Amino acid sequence: MQEDRFTREQLEDRSTLLRRSFYSRPAIEVARDCLGKIVVHGETAGRIVEVEAYLGIDDLAAHASRGLTDRTRVLFGPPGHAYVYFIYGMHECLNFTAEKTGTAGSVLIRALEPVCGIATMRSRRPKARRMEDLASGPGKLTMALGITRALNGGDLVKGPLQVRKLKRDDEFAIKVTPRVGIKHCADWPLRFLIEGSRFVSGIH
DNA sequence: CAATAGATCATCT
DNA sequence: GATGATCTATTGC
Numbered sequence: 461m462q463e464d465r466f467t468r469e470q471l472e473d474r475s476t477l478l479r480r481s482f483y484s485r486p487a488i489e490v491a492r493d494c495l496g497k498i499v500v501h502g503e504t505a506g507r508i509v510e511v512e513a514y515l516g517i518d519d520l521a522a523h524a525s526r527g528l529t530d531r532t533r534v535l536f537g538p539p540g541h542a543y544v545y546f547i548y549g550m551h552e553c554l555n556f557t558a559e560k561t562g563t564a565g566s567v568l569i570r571a572l573e574p575v576c577g578i579a580t581m582r583s584r585r586p587k588a589r590r591m592e593d594l595a596s597g598p599g600k601l602t603m604a605l606g607i608t609r610a611l612n613g614g615d616l617v618k619g620p621l622q623v624r625k626l627k628r629d630d631e632f633a634i635k636v637t638p639r640v641g642i643k644h645c646a647d648w649p650l651r652f653l654i655e656g657s658r659f660v661s662g663i664h
Numbered sequence: 665c666a667a668t669a670g671a672t673c674a675t676c677t
Numbered sequence: 678g679a680t681g682a683t684c685t686a687t688t689g690c
Binding site for chain 2: 523548549609
């Protein structure tokens with residue numbers, strides 16, 4: 461079985477938890493800065509290698525473009541919360557809310573590099589044969605980390621789902637492309653990924 | 665390799 | 678009643 465790349469102690473250091481101010485900025489900035497950060501849920505954790513920014517009501521590809529509804533309430537709420545939605549009758553997708561309260565804007569987490577609890581991730585994703593396939597897509601990573609709609613609206617600064625930075629240096633180049641799988645605003649350059657990572661979704 | 669179909673349901677028209 | 682911020686297996690070069 462594969463050895464985990466980081467220990468629990470490295471991920472539980474108090475100084476590494478991202479604060480509210482990290483999220484309380486324009487969604488594009490938050491998206492770029494999410495690359496290289498660590499999503500932690502229970503015993504599993506993964507390094508963010510691919511994200512997309514979704515903007516406010518002017519971004520027709522964003523759920524928030526429909527205005528305030530039952531589903532989008534979290535998007536218009538305070539920053540630093542989890543927006544988890546169900547899609548295609550099959551999958552759940554994880555977002556972080558950004559911007560100030562009242563303004564929609566979020567970051568879709570599209571791919572993780574597994575760093576902790578890899579055995580658990582494998583058991584949750586029995587169809588994934590290679591490490592690279594464990595969390596290399598929005599639906600895959602929620603399954604690998606055990607993230608469901610029960611976490612929708614949860615506080616990332618306090619709750620069971622957390623986002624952390626690493627203490628050591630983590631240098632990488634950022635690649636920018638259009639977003640994947642959308643019809644509207646299909647040419648907006650709002651997808652960010654770590655160049656050269658083997659853990660990103662689809663085609664680099 | 666690339667293209668496509670099937671799975672399956674919350675949300676909004 | 679149609680659609681969708683997807684994944685997987687299968688088919689066809």
